[in-house]
Amino acid sequence: QIIEEEGNSQNILMEIRPGAGGDEAGLFVNDLYFEMVESRVGYEGSFSNVAFLIKGEGVFNYLKNEAGVHRVQRIPRTGKNDKLHTSTATVVVLPEPQDIILNIRPQDLKVETYNSGGPGGQHANKTASAVRITHLPTKIVATSQDGRDQRVNRERALFVLKTRLSEKLQTEKEKEVGDLRSTMIGTAERSENFRTYNFPDNRITDKRLKIKLNNKLDFVMEGDLEEICQKSIDYEARKDGIxxxxxxxxxxxxxxxxxxxxxxxxxxxxxxxxxxxxxxxxxxxxxxxxxxxxxx
Known part of the structure; x- marks a missing residue:
């Protein structure tokens, strides 16, 4: 749910990593990276992984179906043989991380006061200056009894409570992102691919979108993703019954x-x-x- 809420954000974080296929998979990561950013830089090296930020209105919905295992079939640039080689790269598409905003409703807090047993002498022991705050939805509890002033203790307890809630939400968010990343890339094996780039036949086959793009591979690898992204949006529309x-x-x-x-x-x-x-x-x-x- 955290991901869905952030999915409308304008920016995305995209990660591309090599899968099966050795050095050739690293070169394929290079190709996919420059495809995504429409670069014309003639870099011939290979990446062990690459992560970059893409900004633009609705870009998450436009590119989210690029996530998954991409497979390439071509004669490798890393060897001297002329045999067709198959390798893979994984793509992860995530909304740009957002700062966690806490929205704590007063009715979700249970505030209790009690006599402090800490420093403060007889005044602290005789007055209900200590404060215990419980966040009812999560059962997280924070207390403060260090000061003689109940108002100060309340502020301190609330600060501790917010900190613990933020840590809890951050942990949940990191787990959700990790689960989503695992779902997107699987084991990165060749059999898990959803799209194949066949260089000898100059063809792209997308099993998810159920399309074949003949004689268009060169254009796509040069950054022309318009047709694929439009097919992706149509695919999402069909899933929604449109x-x-x-x-x-x-x-x-x-x-x-x-x-x-x-x-x-x-x-x-x-x-x-x-x-x-x-x-x-x-x-x-x-x-x-x-x-x-x-x-x-």
Whole structure:
């Protein structure tokens, strides 16, 4: 649930690591990294692992289906033989870590006072200056009895309670991230792949999205992920029961606009709202992309 709440954040942390295949797997990590960042740098080395931050509106939903085991089939650049070699790399996509914000409701706290047995002399022993605070949902307890002032002890106990709650949430978050990472990459074996990059045939096969991209591998490896990401969004829509091909209303409403450059601001906003209303691709919600969408 923590991940789902952060999934709407604009930025993601992506990790790519070599799987099966030795040095060739490390070179494949290099290829995938530069594919993701659309780099033109001709680096010929291999990575043991790489992690980087990608920023952009809705980028988590746009790239989350890149997570998993990627398999490459090609003649390796690391050897002298000309035999086809298969290796893998794993990709993890996580929302950018966010600071934990505690939202403690007063009704969730049980505050008790009692006579202090600590320093403070007779005054501390005779007055209920010590404070015990219990967070009822988690049963976490914090106490303070060091001071003679009940207000000061209350503040100290509340501070300790918040610290312990933060530690608990952080531990739960780290466990959830670890579980999610394990789910994404599995054992990184060749049989666990969801996408295959076949260099000899210039073809990409994605078992998750159930697509084959013929003669497009070079474009994808150069950073053109538009078609794959759009297929990924359509895949998510199908899982949610949305069928874009049957959504006639969207097309009919588009047709009433003559040309984007002649639209009024009101019409432009209405066109943008179509994408939001029907939960369409993230790029629909970016006004700069509307001319491109209209042409499509």
């Amino acid at each position: 069928d874009w091909k049957q959504e006639k209303n969207i097309t009919s409403r588009w047709k009433k606009f003559v040309k984007y450059s002649y639209m009024t601001n009101l019409e432009k906003n209405e066109l943008a709202e179509i994408g939001v209303q029907f939960g369409g691709p993230v790029r629909w919600r970016n006004p700069q992309m509307l001319p491109y969408i209209y042409k499509k």
